[in-house]
Amino acid sequence: MKTLFMNLTKSISALTLIVSTICLFGCLPDNNDQPLPDTAFVTIYHGSPDAPEIDIYAEARKITQSPLRFGESFPYSQFFVGKRLLRFSPHLAVNTLLESEFTFEKNKVYSVFLANTVSELQAIQVEDIWTEPDADHAQIRLAHLSPDSGEIEVILNQNIRHFGEGHSFREISEFKKIEKGKYRVEVISKATGEVLVSSNEIDLRGNRVYSLVIRGFETPINTNKPLSIQLITNYIKF
Incomplete structure (x- = not known):
């Protein structure tokens, strides 16, 4: 896991997603002679379809x-x-x-997903564990964040059940290895068999780690956030 942490540090630095490795949330002491404290990596995803734009605070710090x-x-x-x-x-x-309140451990990587409607807002913490992707493969997981879609099944290219046969709301699957290539995604209701939403071909490239997020409302009410499919890149192996 330490190797993953170090590789993620290099990847994020290369992508300039953080200003520096000293941009730690919790405030560092000013004494430059002190060793840097133990850290974890954390990402936070806004998946509540009727919640407003948000500000995030760690303790009292925005x-x-x-x-x-x-x-x-x-x-x-x-x-x-x-x-x-x-x-x-x-x-x-x-x-x-x-x-x-969340507990983060040394050299571990986490995602926090904001989920559900704003009146029942929840934060789901998961540890991000993947194996190193290679040039011919990616790693991908599924996050079901649609509050009103019920249990779903996600099928790739009409017959590939890469994520299994059923997923409940707020379920975040493990990362799994997949061959690079183009995939069409269908989200199907387990209750009715209806295709709730589908995508054009998505391009999964080698040396990458992805999250496939099912988000929004199946039946939008006073919102412009209908059910949709989003592909997020978590990590690139340079």
């Missing part, structure tokens, strides 16, 4: 430079290990939508 919108991710960044209190508020507002 960590987002711009509001996080639905379907956007706060990029992998280094957090102090131990118990961390994260607070999610509407952009530029003083009220809080959700406040949750």
Whole structure:
């Protein structure tokens, strides 16, 4: 896992997703002679379709430079290990939508998914564990974040059940190896067999790790966030 952590550090630095390896959430001491504290990598995804743009606070410190919108991710960044209190508020507002405590361990990588409707907002923490992809393969997982779609099945190219045969709301699957190539995605209701949404071909490239996110409302009410499919790149092996 330490190798993954170091490779992710190199990947993120190459992509300039963080300003530097000293941009840690929890505030570093000013004494340059002190060794850097133990850290974990954390990304946060906004998957609540009727929630507003949000600001994120770690303890009392605001960590987002711009509001996080639905379907956007706060990029992998280094957090102090131990118990961390994260607070999610509407952009530029003083009220809080959700406040949750998370535990991060040294040299581990995590995703936090904001899920459900804004009135029942939840934060799902998962540890991100993948094997190193190669030039001919990727790693990919499924995140079911659609509040009203019920149990679903996701099929690739009409007959590949890469993620298994059923997924409940808020279920985040493990990363699995897949051959690089172009894939058409269909999201099917387990209750009715109906195709709820499908995609044009997505291009899964080698040396990459992805999350396939099913998001939005199957039946939108007073919102422009209908059910949709999103592909997120978690990691690139350079």
